[in-house]
Amino acid sequence: MAILEVKxxxxxxxxxxxxxxxxxxxxxxxxxxxxxxxxxxxTTLLRCINFLETADSGLITVDGDVIFDGNDKKKRxxxxxxxxxxxIGLVFQQFNLFPQYNxxxxxxxxxxxxxxxxxxxxxxRKQILKEIDEKALRILDDMGLSEKINNYPCELSGxxxxxxxxxxxxxxEPKILFFDEPTSALxxxxxxxxxxxxxxxxAKKMTMVIVTHEMTFAKEVSDYIVFMDDGVIAEEGKAExxxxxxxxxxxxxFLSKISD
Amino acid sequence: xxxSVVNKMLFEGSIGQxxxxxxxxxxxxxxxxxxxxxxxxxxxxxxxxxxxxxxxTKSIVWIIRGTPLMLQLFIVFYGPGLVFGTPLFVGAEGRxxxxxxxxxxxxxCYFSEIYRGGIESIPKGQYEAGQVLGMTxxxxxxxxxxxxxxxxxxxxxxxxxxxxxxxTSLARVIAVVDIIMVAESFSAKGIIWPLFYTGLYFLIFCxxxxxxxxxxxxxxSYFKS
Ligand SMILES: Nc1ncnc2c1ncn2[C@@H]1O[C@H](COP(=O)(O)OP(=O)(O)O)[C@@H](O)[C@H]1O
Ligand SMILES: [Mg+2]
Numbered sequence: 001m002a003i004l005e006v007k008x009x010x011x012x013x014x015x016x017x018x019x020x021x022x023x024x025x026x027x028x029x030x031x032x033x034x035x036x037x038x039x040x041x042x043t044t045l046l047r048c049i050n051f052l053e054t055a056d057s058g059l060i061t062v063d064g065d066v067i068f069d070g071n072d073k074k075k076r077x078x079x080x081x082x083x084x085x086x087x088i089g090l091v092f093q094q095f096n097l098f099p100q101y102n103x104x105x106x107x108x109x110x111x112x113x114x115x116x117x118x119x120x121x122x123x124x125r126k127q128i129l130k131e132i133d134e135k136a137l138r139i140l141d142d143m144g145l146s147e148k149i150n151n152y153p154c155e156l157s158g159x160x161x162x163x164x165x166x167x168x169x170x171x172x173e174p175k176i177l178f179f180d181e182p183t184s185a186l187x188x189x190x191x192x193x194x195x196x197x198x199x200x201x202x203a204k205k206m207t208m209v210i211v212t213h214e215m216t217f218a219k220e221v222s223d224y225i226v227f228m229d230d231g232v233i234a235e236e237g238k239a240e241x242x243x244x245x246x247x248x249x250x251x252x253x254f255l256s257k258i259s260d
Numbered sequence: 261x262x263x264s265v266v267n268k269m270l271f272e273g274s275i276g277q278x279x280x281x282x283x284x285x286x287x288x289x290x291x292x293x294x295x296x297x298x299x300x301x302x303x304x305x306x307x308x309x310x311x312x313x314x315x316x317t318k319s320i321v322w323i324i325r326g327t328p329l330m331l332q333l334f335i336v337f338y339g340p341g342l343v344f345g346t347p348l349f350v351g352a353e354g355r356x357x358x359x360x361x362x363x364x365x366x367x368x369c370y371f372s373e374i375y376r377g378g379i380e381s382i383p384k385g386q387y388e389a390g391q392v393l394g395m396t397x398x399x400x401x402x403x404x405x406x407x408x409x410x411x412x413x414x415x416x417x418x419x420x421x422x423x424x425x426x427x428t429s430l431a432r433v434i435a436v437v438d439i440i441m442v443a444e445s446f447s448a449k450g451i452i453w454p455l456f457y458t459g460l461y462f463l464i465f466c467x468x469x470x471x472x473x474x475x476x477x478x479x480x481s482y483f484k485s
Contacts, residue, residue: 052388078396086394096385099483100407109403110393154484172393 001064003028004049004176005208009058011041011048012069018044019055029205031238033218036228037254042211045228046178050090051081055120062087063175084115089174093181094166097153104149108164114172128205134170143197159190163197170201172183177201177235179210185250195221215258219243227251270439270458275362283356283459284428285319287436291363298364299371306376317372326371329362330433336362337434352437359431363424370420378413382485394439411480418473422466 011019018041026032034042036146048055048068057070089252097106111132111222115121121128140149143163153161169177170175179198183191195217202221212218218225218239225242227235227250235242235251246252271280305317311384324332337358341347349358390400432441439458446454 050392052391082394085392090392092385092389094383094385096383096389098386098389098404098412099485110390110395113395113399132364152483156317230293 001199002026002061004105004209005059005061006049007059008059008215009045009048009060010056011044011053012056016069018251019048022058022228022231022233024226024233024236026209028205028207030223030227031202031208031210031221032224033222034209034211034226034228035213035215035218035254036234037257040228040239042228043180043229046090046209046211048177050088051085052090052094069254072219086172087175089169089172089177091162091169091177091179095153095158095185097161097165097168099153102150102152103140103145103156103164103242104133104136106153106164107140107171108132110169136167136171139170140164142200143167144193157190158186159193162186162194165211166194166197166201176207176209179212181211181213183212183214213258215243215255229254270442270454270461280442281439281458283431283436283438284425285465286356287359287363287428287431287438290360291367293427294360294364294419294479295302295367295371300375302368302372303379305374306372307379321372324366325373329366329427330430332366333359333362333430333434338364351369355434355436356431357433358434359436363428363431367420367424374413374416375409375422377416378409381412382408389412389451397468407480408485411485414473414477414480418469419471425465426462 004024004026006022006024009022022041022045024032034045035065036042038177044053047053049060051068055068055070059066060068060072062084065084065087067087069130074169098109101109114127115128115132118176119247137146137149140146143166144158145163145167148156148160148164156164160184166182180197183194186194191214195214198208198210199221210218211224222239222240225236225239226233227246227248228244229250235246235248242251243255246255271282302317302321306321307315308314308317322357322368330432337349337355338347340349347354386408387400388403390397395403429438429440432438439461440455443454443458
């Protein structure tokens with residue numbers, strides 16, 4: 001069964017129809033890249049799945065659990081939404097790190113707050129917090145940030161900040177991790193370190209959905225590529241097929257424009 | 261005249277009575293104590309998604325900030341008596357209370373604008389990061405946003421505090437005996453230097469405020485928003 005299932009998702013801002021019925025599905029451990037020109041609705045799609053926007057209609061299922069149903073109009077409790085939210089992680093284009101916390105605290109803050117809901121929190125507080133720190137340190141080590149755990153975001157390069165934000169998302173153990181153009185805010189020479197981290201996550205069978213303009217990277221890292229155009233999925237398929245043998249004119253035009 | 265007697269009088273109004281600079285400080289402290297939290301409530305009102313509340317709050321703030329504090333002092337002091345027939349504020353204590361009410365309302369409105377500016381300058385991405393990480397709205401506000409807001413408002417608050425201590429002298433228009441009023445009574449007797457001495461008190465007070473605010477600013481300089 002697919003770990004992520006999106007059916008007929010639509011979203012309008014006022015009169016502008018941004019998502020015009022998006023359906024996609026992703027297997028556990030696979031990587032999907034979403035490509036398409038700017039304004040085609042890629043960010044909106046990610047934001048709808050991550051509850052930063054509320055879709056107008058459609059269905060989103062994660063790991064068999066319906067996290068959004070456009071037909072179910074009754075308002076969900078904030079706590080329930082938060083629980084569903086935690087199944088998925090999002091890495092922002094602009095990092096959005098918390099400036100007043102050092103690297104380690106950025107990674108552990110939300111996990112520690114969440115741990116307060118555990119029934120054994122009062123009894124085992126020290127042990128729980130210690131385990132959270134240890135796990136965060138392991139993740140940061142994987143990201144090559146062991147040296148930086150006590151630094152503040154303003155003391156880091158853009159690439160390092162983005163790695164912290166990936167670590168922060170990973171610390172919550174999401175089922176699926178979403179990236180919205182994770183390298184677009186970076187100087188070209190810094191994109192490599194982010195792509196390497198994502199490649200390593202892919203090798204560890206992390207399920208990911210990546211919006212990206214890096215075609216070579218998309219082809220290499222993804223199992224599946226979705227091409228969005230004007231609010232619809234205009235073409236999709238196995239990564240090599242989509243990049244090497246684009247069938248639609250729109251994708252051909254997009255790919256030739258991007259390779260210029 | 262004896263130096264120490266004058267010094268004492270600048271703090272006492274007339275001998276044996278509280279007043280002078282103590283009144284300025286009292287008004288300063290009472291205003292801050294009430295207006296700082298009240299301003300936050302007004303700020304949330306003026307940012308409310310509920311349009312009528314937002315419009316109402318913004319109108320109040322506009323009126324208070326658009327009219328002189330001196331006028332507001334008169335209205336608070338004389339208003340209740342003229343409208344209801346019996347004055348609400350009587351005696352020296354009453355006048356002080358009236359001054360406090362006018363100052364609190366006035367400064368709460370100014371503070372609310374500072375809070376609003378500080379809160380609105382926090383990028384949306386901070387709230388969204390909190391939400392995506394499964395934090396509650398309260399957790400995001402108190403653990404993520406608040407300190408950044410405080411950092412943003414330290415400088416404008418410092419200005420406002422200094423304006424406030426100097427503004428407290430305005431209370432004399434409803435006969436609150438403040439330090440300038442005392443000093444002036446000396447100059448009527450032909451002694452000029454208490455006026456300069458008074459200036460020194462304000463300078464020292466503002467100097468202390470500057471030092472404190474610089475300390476806070478420095479404490480928060482370890483991060484950049
Ligand atoms: N909050 C919003 N309000 C109004 N229009 C929006 C909003 N967010 C996005 N849009 C519009 O939706 C369209 C798709 O935007 P977006 O999803 O950001 O595209 P992409 O990420 O593919 O560049 C754009 O035309 C954009 O102007
Ligand atoms: Mg986008």
